[in-house]
Amino acid sequence: MTMPEHVTTWHDARYDMPVSRQLERYNELAAKNASARARIELVTRGMYDPARHGADDRPSLTVAEHIELLALAECIARTVRHPSNVHHALLAGVTWADIARVLDSDELTVRRxxxxxxxxxxxxxxxxxxxxMTVDEHAAATARVAEGVGDPC
Structure with a gap:
């Protein structure tokens, strides 16, 4: 599988590329960015030592690479933050309160x-x-949303 020359939106990033490849490319760009920024910081502070830190140049990300990094980050976030994860957690017995706490939200918002x-x-x-979802699966999901609403604590 080949990586598009430059991914320009999260939408572009999600096609024909598994999340493992997206993570690999994201990590590659993030490491390049961190390395370049660290070198700049060391030079600025007068602490850069080519013998210790390496004499090779560490170019900053290009504009296109910054855009690609942002697009990949958004795509990865949307993939791993997929609402089906809440569904599977509920089916496994996780409570709405636990889900809301983990998502740093409130139960009403999570249910909605x-x-x-x-x-x-x-x-x-x-x-x-x-x-x-079939009719029955949707009815069960809707019932799950209503479970415990209005019950005294």
Missing amino acids: DYQVWADDQYDLNQRYPDRG
Whole structure:
């Protein structure tokens, strides 16, 4: 698989590239950026020693590489922060309170976002019956959203 010359949006980054390759390229660019910035900082502070820090030049990222780094970061974040992770956590028995705490949110927001995702999955299933949530799965997800709402603590 080849890497596009420069990924310009998170949308471009997500196609034809597994997240493992996205992470690899992100780490490559981030390391190059950190190395260049560290060298600049050492030179600025008068602490740069070619014998200790290496005499090779460490060029800064190009504008295109900065854009690629940002696009990859967004793509990776959207991939690993996918709403299906909440769904699978709920199915495993994780509580809404725990999910809200982990996501640094509140239960109402987490429940609302999950319901929107479930509705979208149901709509997807209506167009493509082999994908998304079936009627029964959507009903179960909607019931999950309502569980415990209004119950006294």
